[in-house]
Amino acid sequence: MRFVTSIKIFLCLNLMFIFPISAHAIPTITCHCFTDRSYDPAQPSMADPYFLASAQNSFFAIVFNTDKRTIVLKKQQGISPDDLWVAYWIASKKSGTTPDSLLQAKRESKTWKHVIVPLGLSPKTLGTRFLNALNANELDIRLSDAVVDDLFLKARLLGEGDLAALRKEGATNQELILATTIATKTRQAVKQVYLEVKSGAKTWGSLLTEAKIDTKNMQQEIASILKLRPQ
Secondary structure: OHHHHHHHHHHHHHHHHHOOOOOOOOOOOOOOOOOOOOOOOOOOOOOHHHHHHHHHHHHHHHHOOOOHHHHHHHHHOOOOHHHHHHHHHHHHHOOOOOHHHHHHHHHHOOOHHHHHHHHOOOHHHHOHHHHHHHHHOOOOOOHHHHHHHHHHHHOOOOOHHHHHHHHHHOOOHHHHHHHHHHHHHHOOOHHHHHHHHHOOOOOHHHHHHHOOOOHHHHHHHHHHHHOOOOO
8 A cells, every 4th residue: 555655656746847837837736646536434534635626627627628637737737726717717708718828828917807808808708706706806816716606507507596605605616516416416405415524424535425426437427417518
């Protein structure tokens, strides 16, 4: 077991050198080389960080019709999940832009507002939720939340009320995606699923196991359960 873990760590470190970041990139590298990837009843929460990250990456890959490995590599290079949500979402709205060009522009700008405003996207295209978040401050706070909320509402995964209730309870994008997947599979209320974990009564791993969701094929499971289609 220790040998396998050491190999994983070695591979993760090598990826950092194979895919170096530019001088303008975010200096912090987010390693997605999780050593715990399966549910262990003796340590029920150990693999939860992996399940949450895997669910978010899978959902992202589906809705933006991109390769999950590409997203993971970008995160390993230091690109934040928040920036990825915004870049891919804006690229899907603006013809002639690409996620990579937008991410590069963000590296050279102070905020997303400095990148997005010159694109001339209409308020209708951006939507009230995202526009309010964009204009609320200069720190890009909650922009990615606005993107995920928009995706959830357009795909009719949740209604306005349920979505607002989960956000009010403090659900992150990762938690929102995983809770909705489990709730849909088990036909429970999403808030109930989320609060079971938040209260400590359950872990994400235990809920996934009870729901018989195959965590080794998370992308296929999420696509099937939520019946998602690329945007």
